[in-house]
Amino acid sequence: MDPTKHALVPKHTKVSEKEKQDLLDTYGITLRELPRILIKDPGLGKLDVKEGDVVKVIRSSPTAGETVFFRRVVAA
Amino acid sequence: MKPELKQYADKLNKKLLDQLEEVPSSKLSKVAKTIVEEFESAQVDAGEAVGLICAESIGEQGTQMTLDTFHFAGVAEMNVTMGLPRLIEILDGRKLIKTPMMEIFLKSPYNKGKDVRDLARKLKATKVGDLVKEYSMNIAELKLQLTMDEEKMKIWGVTPAGLSKAISKGVKAKVKMEGNVVDVKLKDDSDLSALYSLRGTINELQAAGIKGISQVLTVERGEEFIIITSGTNLKKVLELDFVDGERTTTNDLYEIAKVLGIEAARQAIINEVDRVIDAQGLSIDTRHVLLVADTMTVSGSIKGITRYGVVSEKSSVLARASFETPIKHLINATLAGERDPLNSVVENVMLNQLIPVGTGLPKLNMEKK
Numbered sequence: 001m002d003p004t005k006h007a008l009v010p011k012h013t014k015v016s017e018k019e020k021q022d023l024l025d026t027y028g029i030t031l032r033e034l035p036r037i038l039i040k041d042p043g044l045g046k047l048d049v050k051e052g053d054v055v056k057v058i059r060s061s062p063t064a065g066e067t068v069f070f071r072r073v074v075a076a
Numbered sequence: 077m078k079p080e081l082k083q084y085a086d087k088l089n090k091k092l093l094d095q096l097e098e099v100p101s102s103k104l105s106k107v108a109k110t111i112v113e114e115f116e117s118a119q120v121d122a123g124e125a126v127g128l129i130c131a132e133s134i135g136e137q138g139t140q141m142t143l144d145t146f147h148f149a150g151v152a153e154m155n156v157t158m159g160l161p162r163l164i165e166i167l168d169g170r171k172l173i174k175t176p177m178m179e180i181f182l183k184s185p186y187n188k189g190k191d192v193r194d195l196a197r198k199l200k201a202t203k204v205g206d207l208v209k210e211y212s213m214n215i216a217e218l219k220l221q222l223t224m225d226e227e228k229m230k231i232w233g234v235t236p237a238g239l240s241k242a243i244s245k246g247v248k249a250k251v252k253m254e255g256n257v258v259d260v261k262l263k264d265d266s267d268l269s270a271l272y273s274l275r276g277t278i279n280e281l282q283a284a285g286i287k288g289i290s291q292v293l294t295v296e297r298g299e300e301f302i303i304i305t306s307g308t309n310l311k312k313v314l315e316l317d318f319v320d321g322e323r324t325t326t327n328d329l330y331e332i333a334k335v336l337g338i339e340a341a342r343q344a345i346i347n348e349v350d351r352v353i354d355a356q357g358l359s360i361d362t363r364h365v366l367l368v369a370d371t372m373t374v375s376g377s378i379k380g381i382t383r384y385g386v387v388s389e390k391s392s393v394l395a396r397a398s399f400e401t402p403i404k405h406l407i408n409a410t411l412a413g414e415r416d417p418l419n420s421v422v423e424n425v426m427l428n429q430l431i432p433v434g435t436g437l438p439k440l441n442m443e444k445k
Contacts, residue, residue, distance in 0.1 A: 001314040001321045008325065008332065008340035036376035043337025057339055062362045065091030071338075074376060 004045035014047055015054040015070065023054065023070060037071035049073045080104050087112050123437035125421075127371075130364040137358045138163060156327075163352050166329070166345060169372060169380025177327050178289070180303040180313060181320040187300040194233070195318055196292040196303045198285065202232045204243060205279030213271065218262040220274050226256050234284045246281040247274060286312045310335045329378055338373050345369040345378075392416050394423035 003009055015023070024031060037044070037055055049055060053073045061067040077085070081096060081104070088096070092111060099107050120126060141160040157165065157174045165173055181187065186195060210223040224239070236253055243258065244251040252259040260278065262270055288309040295304050308326040313319055314335065326332060327348060333341035346362075346369045353360050371386055372379055379385035383400040390396050393409040393416045409416075418424055421431045430436045 003336045003340075005322055006336050006340060007322050008343045009336050010339050010343070012339070035370075035374040037338055038376045041337040041376070042335060043339045059339070059343075061089075061091075061366075063091070063366075064089035065094060067089070071376070 002045065003042040009043050010057050010059045012044055012047060013056050013058075014049055015056050019056075020054045031072055034070055034072040036074045039073050039075055044073075051075050078104070081108070084108050084112060088115055121434075123432075123434045125433045126367060130367045133360055133364045134368070137353065137360050140358060141352075141356050158352060158355050163349065166348050166352070167368065167372075167381050169329070169378050169382070169385050171330055173328060175306065175327075176288075176308040178303075178305045178308045178310070178313060179325055180305065181323040182301065182303070183318055183320050186318050187302070187320070189296075189301050192294045192301045192303070196294050197231065198233050199289050199303065199305060199313070199316075200232070200292045201285040201287055201289050201307070202234060202283045203279060204239070204281045204283045207232070207234060207239075207283060208279070211275060213275075215268065215271065218264065218266055218268075218271055220260045220271065220278070222258040222260070222278070224256045224258060229256075232284055239283055242281055242283050243278060247277055249274070289313075333378050338376055338378075341378055342369045342373040345372060390420075392418070392420055392423050394418075394426055395420055398422045398426065 004012070020031075031052070031054075034054065039049065039051060044055065047055070051073055055071050055073060057069040057071060059067050059069055077093070078097065078101070080101060081093060084093065084096070088111065092115065096104065096108055096111065138160060141163070142158075155175065156162075156177055161174070180199070182192070182195070186192060204222075207224050207228050208222050209225040212221045212223075213219075214221065224236075229236075229239070236256075240251050240253040240258065243260065247260065249263070250259075250261040252261070260274065262274065286309050289305045289307040291306040293304045295302055308328045308331060310324075310326045310328070310331045311334075313324060314321045325344065325347075329341055329344055329348070332344045346365050349360075349365045349368070350362070353365075368381070372381070375389060379389060381387075383396075387396060387399045393405060393414050397405040397409075416423060418427065418429070419432065421433055424431045
């Protein structure tokens with residue numbers, strides 16, 4: 001059973017280094033201030049991520065239709 | 077997307093953009109301009125104390141809820157914690173919930189009612205003790221003889237081979253099966269008390285089904301049949317081939333976080349809170365619920381709104397101390413030599429300073445000429 005196919009799990013994608021820098025610049029924050037996701041999180045599926053990467057989550061939202069959310073990959 | 081809409085892509089959300097898609101091109105720029113204006117004025121201002129408004133909005137509705145679960149006599153529905161107790165359970169992030177429950181959706185053709193009852197029975201964890209008709213103990217030979225109820229075994233889908241395997245796996249003894257009679261023989265040098273405790277051990281062994289699922293119920297919902305269980309085991313249930321693995325869920329948030337990930341847990345928190353609120357006939361703006369769910373899941377695992385959960389994540393010593401158990405926090409902070417930069421609300425209230433909320437947030441920068 002593939003957890004990423006479940007209705008509760010939104011789409012996770014890896015963010016490139018350039019996009020990552022753009023994101024931090026837009027919000028004027030450091031990487032440490034981003035919400036976190038564990039590296040062993042089943043929602044990541046087969047994504048090739050390592051510690052310090054940023055994951056983009058495209059959620060469906062009842063108010064905005066669709067929203068994006070970013071999480072920093074952490075070991076524990 | 078229409079080319080004229082491109083310029084609004086980062087100003088509006090998807091829902092509004094989709095609606096703008098239907099506006100004829102001639103009127104588009106005028107309509108879009110008005111919508112952007114309205115949208116921006118409707119957004120929350122910087123520095124607004126959203127957390128406080130969220131707490132009040134949920135808390136006020138909470139006072140209107142029924143304080144305890146109702147019990148319905150003779151109704152073939154399971155007793156599920158609802159109302160305030162359930163809301164508290166969700167928001168506290170309790171690991172052990174009062175009534176764990178699953179909603180199992182089925183693949184076609186089973187969802188149209190084919191063999192639903194049999195499938196449901198297959199799920200229920202059946203103990204060996206539930207299937208025994210008669211026990212007899214032979215003290216001289218250190219032997220326990222179980223006479224099984226063949227009818228019950230058939231109903232719960234337990235095969236003789238499966239049964240003897242389950243027993244021999246669970247106890248250190250020789251298991252022999254003949255017809256519906258199982259002989260369990262202990263080693264010759266065993267203690268007599270071992271024989272007495274053997275019966276209890278065997279009774280508790282699982283003969284069939286999925287561990288943790290104690291009750292099953294088939295329910296027709298809308299056009300299809302689903303199975304509702306009390307007790308949950310999401311991982312094992314999702315592995316079954318007749319289960320629709322895309323929609324099957326549980327109300328145990330930690331299990332969802334473990335099997336499906338933190339984002340799924342966030343969505344599950346929202347769904348569960350909404351369900352409680354709807355069932356009580358109340359309404360809370362979803363945005364408040366979204367904020368709570370986001371707060372509970374920022375750290376990558378579920379944190380309840382308690383002193384062990386989100387409060388312990390706060391960086392400020394004084395903010396933590398102001399919630400519960402102040403002495404503990406102050407002593408630990410002293411031992412660790414913590415610093416408090418006084419960046420947030422509570423610590424500044426304590427020190428009678430301007431709080432960084434609303435108009436207290438912006439600072440004035442003077443330019444020297």
